[in-house]
Amino acid sequence: MEWKNFDQLESLRLFAETKPMDLKETLDSAAGATRVETCHVPMAAGLDYNYAAKAVDQKILLALVKLAEEAQLADKYRALYNGAMMNTGEQRLVLHQLTRGQLGDDVVVDGVNKRDFYRKEQERIADFANQVHRGQISNEKGEKFTSVVQIGIGGSDLGPRAMYLALEGWAKTNQSFQMDAHFISNVDPDDATAVLSGIDVAHAIFILVSKSGTTLETLTNQAFVMDALRKEGLEPARHMIAVTSETSPLAHSDDFLTAFYMDDFIGGRYSSTSGVGGAVLSLAFGPEIFDRFLQGAHAEDLLAKETDPMKNPDMLDALIGVYERNILGYPSTAVLPYSQALSRFPAHLQQLDMESNGKSVNRDGQPVDYPTGPVIFGEPGTNGQHSFYQLLHQGTDIIPLQFVGFKRSQRANDVTIEGSSSQQKLDANVAAQIVAFACGKEDENRNKNFKGGRPSSIIVGEELTPEALGALLAHFENKIMFQGFVWNLNSFDQEGVQLGKTLARKVLSGQTQGVLTAYSRLLGL
Structure with a gap:
């Protein structure tokens, strides 16, 4: 493999031979509907990535394919999942894909097969969760735990919290809900106080998540929670477990019922499919639901192995993003899920993307002379439409958009008003926004004139199930990874x-x- 800075890639000259596609003219033409039907790539778990409203024609797509070949994206992904040292800043392997399934060769470190290690920890968590649900592990009075509280920050909070909220409604509808989950992350005492005052502390089990066991905010909140338990006359060690590394001070502490392990090859923001997400999601929904989530992520990882970008939704999404960032000069990307269940998904992606590719030096520590990761922000539709969409439609910056939508809601509860259900109104808004952004509307009144030409993609699914959520998460993880490869970045440390x-x-x-x-x-x- 060869690692080159983005501006040293010979295939960049191909873009000088292209001209930006007129998105408004293309979608407004007779061929617009056909484009929507053909410009898509199937994803795992029944999802579909549709890029019809992206300003890329066949000539631009061909240039992107050549860019992917020269940047050796498929080779670098293969090296990563086979155990190459990809985190150059910390001299570590990058193995989060291995937490959900085998993609290539066995990865053995210090005599330990890492896939077996991750599987064993998942099985330990599953056994623990089942014992909690059966009441075999209980509070001091022999009563069942009824809620779980995760204490962590950054990747120990954002991903697991987003995944829990994404599946809470589905689990309740499908009789898979076991325990309420809550999260304490901010060192602001108001955060812990609000959570603790809203739960029955005597029937709560707490998960302390810190890979190093030294995170200041997390240890402070641990002390806060232990103090609250003692004030209730409870022994903290009967109410707490840890998710940490085997070498951390938390690993064999008497302060916990037990500890589950991760390692240095799982970055915090990539840890939702490890014990960091596994413990809380298995306790909340049951181990079998967490396993289905992992299956969806693994299925998407397998699709990411495809060498042809036009058959690889994660790679194609990444390449179009690079085109928008580096050729068209767009500085931001908005993530817009039309699903209330994904209310915290944009916040997770904000960390995932901006902590991974928010770099100004390459993987060897040398300064780069080109834009790298975009600013990521977002909010669920339709709420966002009544908030920041004004700038998206008529602001001076063009901001690419990534929609996510589903044909069915998670809960079997809806109402029909004025001839359409709430879900139909939601999906109608997605379709309308994509066309409004792309095609605009001419008006003599400049305040009411919409220039259009605002590009977007959409990931569409039947319903947000555990498998679909896993595929959605893996899609964005892989997209960010591929973009880091193109930009010659180390996407797996966070010195900033x-x-x-x-x-x-x-x-x-x-x-x-x-x-x-x-x-x-x-x-x-």
Whole structure:
């Protein structure tokens, strides 16, 4: 394999021979409907990636295919899942795909088969969750736990929280719901107080998630929760488990009922399919539902192995994103799920994308001279339509859009008003927004004029099931990975979050001077 900076790729010259596609003219033409029917790539779990409203014609797509070949995207993915050292900053393997299934060769580190290790931890979590559900593991009075609370921050919170909310309604409709789940992440004491005041602490089991066992916010919240348990006359160790690394201070602590393990080859933001997501989701919905979620993710990972970008939805989405970022110069991307269940999915993708590809140096630490990861933001439709869509439709920046929509709701509850159901109204809004963004509307009144030409894609599914959620998550993880390969980045470390943490510890220890001392005093420290 050869690693080149993006601006050194010979295939870039092909884009100089193309001209931007007129999206408005194309979709407004007689061929527009045919384009919607043909410009799509099947995903796993019945999902479908449709790029008809992206400003890419056959000539641009051909250039993107050549770009993928020269950047060796398929080869680099193969190297990653076969155990190559892809995290160059921390000198680590990258194995989150292995938490949900085998993609290639056995990956053995220090005599340990990592797939067997991840499978064993999943089985341990499943056994623990089943014992909790049967009441074999209970509180001090022998009573069942009725709720679970995850304590973690960043990847230990955003992904698992988004996945729980995504499946909560489905599980309740399909008689798979076992326990309410809650999350404490912010070191702001109001966060922990709000959660603890809203649950029955005596019947709650807490999951402390920290790979290193040293995360300041998480350990502070652990102490907060332990104090609350003691005030209720409860022994904290009877109510807490840990998800951590085998070498962390939490691994064999008497403060926990038990500990489940992950390793340094699973990055926090990629950890929803490890024990970080597995413990809370298995307790909330049952291990079999978590396993179905993993199956959907693995099926999408298998599709990502396809070498032809036109048959690989994750790679194609990544390449179109690179075209929009680097050739067309669009600085942001909006993720717009038309599903209330995905209310926190954009927040998870915000971390996943911006922490992975928010880099200005390449994988060897050398500065790059081209734009890399875009700003990611989003909100569920239709709420977003009444919020920031004004800027998306008529603002000075063109912002590519990624819609997600489903044909059926998760809950068997709807109402028909004015001849259409709520779900039909929701889906009608998705279709209308895609066309409105792409085609616009001419009006002599400039306030009411819509230029159009605003590109979007949509991932469509029948229903948001565990398998569909797993495929959706893996799609975006793989998209971000492929973009990092194109840009020659290390998408698997996050040094940008460390400086603030280090300075915060100096403030708390009183080891400050100059402007840091001034700001500390301003905040009453």
